[in-house]
Amino acid sequence: MTYPDFVRVASSTVYVTPGNGAGTFPYDTPEKGYGNLKTAVQAALDGYTLLLAPGVHETVDQVSFNKALTLRGIGATPESVIVRNITATPDTYYHRTLEMNNAAGRIENITIENGCVKNTYGGNRRLVTGVVSNCIIRGGLAVADGGNAAGAAVELVGAGVITHCVISNNVVQGTSSDGNFAGGAIFLPYNSKNGRISNCLIAHNRYITSGETIKTGAAAVRFYGTNDGTAIENCTISANVVEGSLSDDSAGIYCTSWSVRFRNNLIVGNSETGKESYSTAKIDSHCAFDHNLTDDAASPAEVFADFANGDFSLTPTSRARNKGTSSGLALLPAVDLAGNPRVFGKAIDIGCFEAQKTPGFSVFIR
Numbered sequence: 001m002t003y004p005d006f007v008r009v010a011s012s013t014v015y016v017t018p019g020n021g022a023g024t025f026p027y028d029t030p031e032k033g034y035g036n037l038k039t040a041v042q043a044a045l046d047g048y049t050l051l052l053a054p055g056v057h058e059t060v061d062q063v064s065f066n067k068a069l070t071l072r073g074i075g076a077t078p079e080s081v082i083v084r085n086i087t088a089t090p091d092t093y094y095h096r097t098l099e100m101n102n103a104a105g106r107i108e109n110i111t112i113e114n115g116c117v118k119n120t121y122g123g124n125r126r127l128v129t130g131v132v133s134n135c136i137i138r139g140g141l142a143v144a145d146g147g148n149a150a151g152a153a154v155e156l157v158g159a160g161v162i163t164h165c166v167i168s169n170n171v172v173q174g175t176s177s178d179g180n181f182a183g184g185a186i187f188l189p190y191n192s193k194n195g196r197i198s199n200c201l202i203a204h205n206r207y208i209t210s211g212e213t214i215k216t217g218a219a220a221v222r223f224y225g226t227n228d229g230t231a232i233e234n235c236t237i238s239a240n241v242v243e244g245s246l247s248d249d250s251a252g253i254y255c256t257s258w259s260v261r262f263r264n265n266l267i268v269g270n271s272e273t274g275k276e277s278y279s280t281a282k283i284d285s286h287c288a289f290d291h292n293l294t295d296d297a298a299s300p301a302e303v304f305a306d307f308a309n310g311d312f313s314l315t316p317t318s319r320a321r322n323k324g325t326s327s328g329l330a331l332l333p334a335v336d337l338a339g340n341p342r343v344f345g346k347a348i349d350i351g352c353f354e355a356q357k358t359p360g361f362s363v364f365i366r
Contacts (some may be wrong), residue, residue: 012048016040018055023170033134037083038063041071054080060087062115063068070103073111076168078136081110088116090143090173097140100126103159105130113139119147121153121187123170131161137170140185142173150211150222151187153205156230159194160194162186164337164352166201171219173208183207183217183254185240190225198331199342199352200347201312202237218254218282219270230329236312236337236351238269242278250282252294252328258286264324265292266351269307271302289337293350303351313338316357320350 011026015033024032027040030053034040037057040050044177046068054075063083085097097115099122100107112135115278117122125132129336132154152170154162170185182221185205186312188195207219221232237252251270262283272278280295293303296313298319300307314320320344326332336342337352344354 013051014040014043014044014048015051015053016057017053018057032068041065041067041069044069048103052081052083054084056084058086059097060085060095064099064100064101064326065105066101068102068349069106070106072106073109075109078109078111078134079086083110083112085114085116088141089143090116090118094118094122094143096126097124099127100125100130100132100160101128103129105136107132109134111136111138113137114169116141116143118143118145118147119149121149121151121189123152124154126155126157127160127162128158129160131163134164136166136168138166138168140170140241142187144172149174150184150217152226153185154187156186156188156195156197157192159196159197160200160332162199162200163196163331163333164200164335166203166337168201168204170205171208172206183209183219183242184222185219186221188221188223188227188230188257190252192225192227192230194229195227196230196330197232198234199333199337200235201241201337202235203310203312205240207242209242217251218252219272220251221253221258222255223255223260225257226259227255228259230257230259231261231263232265233261233331234264234324234336234348234350234352236266236353238266238304238307238312239310239311240270242272244274244285250279250314252280254282255284257284257289260284261288261328261330262292263290263329264348264350265296266303266320267292268298268303270295274303275338290360291323291330291350293320293323312326312351313347313353314351314355316355318349318355320357321345322349324348324350
């Protein structure tokens with residue numbers, strides 16, 4: 001804004017405050033912040049940081065950006081700042097919640113929920129490039145109704161990074177036309193390369209099948225096609241369920257791609273109804289599958305603190321403790337999903353949590 005004798009430069013850090021109407025220029029305090037996230041994203045320039053105030057940020061359609069923006073929740077936890085699609089329904093409207101495509105873009109410390117797609121991918125969000133960190137992605141839906149549907153939580157299309165996130169309670173449902181792209185809270189489509197999923201908890205997601213045409217799928221993570229250079233590292237993938245019987249499937253990860261790297265993942269406690277025997281991690285032989293722990297080698301009781309009540313942290317005697325490798329990791333952050341030191345003990349633990357105590361006993365003298 002130019003006036004006689006001076007130039008006023010607006011702040012590159014602006015606020016978005018739910019229910020604040022149009023806000024007040026220059027939007028540099030919570031009281032003056034934009035009242036609508038999509039309006040703020042459209043007005044922002046490369047390099048801007050949008051600080052999302054606590055509350056529910058409602059969207060009526062997909063909020064997309066290909067700018068170098070940072071969307072950061074300023075609540076005490078990601079659950080304090082919710083970005084929710086309020087119009088998406090499985091019968092009427094199909095809207096993702098967010099889409100990001102910029103290598104310098106970041107989404108941090110928010111909850112993303114209630115996105116829905118039909119016969120396509122990425123219910124809650126579509127990530128091409130950029131970083132999603134310390135977020136909760138939940139309540140997404142991908143509906144297959146004669147077409148293909150997958151990635152109820154996330155469609156990871158390119159070299160995007162998802163780290164330190166909780167991805168839970170997302171659902172893929174219905175009948176796919178050919179079954180090739182079926183299932184998965186997270187979906188990596190053909191030719192999506194160099195993506196990263198690190199230190200995430202992927203739990204309580206469901207793939208609800210119907211009809212006889214569905215042949216393949218997974219409840220948690222589904223790859224399809226060429227995904228060279230993609231890595232899943234130090235993730236806990238548990239309590240995901242395939243509801244229905246598939247001829248070629250996995251309750252956890254299904255990967256028909258080449259050159260994907262799986263390291264230090266805890267893939268235990270997933271299930272498929274109607275089958276006594278199923279695969280929890282179906283991995284192409286051309287992929288690197290190192291230092292992972294699956295249902296074939298351990299039970300939930302042997303690794304988790306309290307699986308029945310959703311506590312996926314590790315006990316000092318967990319089978320996953322000190323069993324990982326730091327060699328070849330694309331990402332080795334300083335802390336685990338709970339914010340504790342990432343390496344505690346002689347080696348990194350498998351999964352998204354690091355046990356913070358060592359086995360032993362105490363002697364009390366009175």
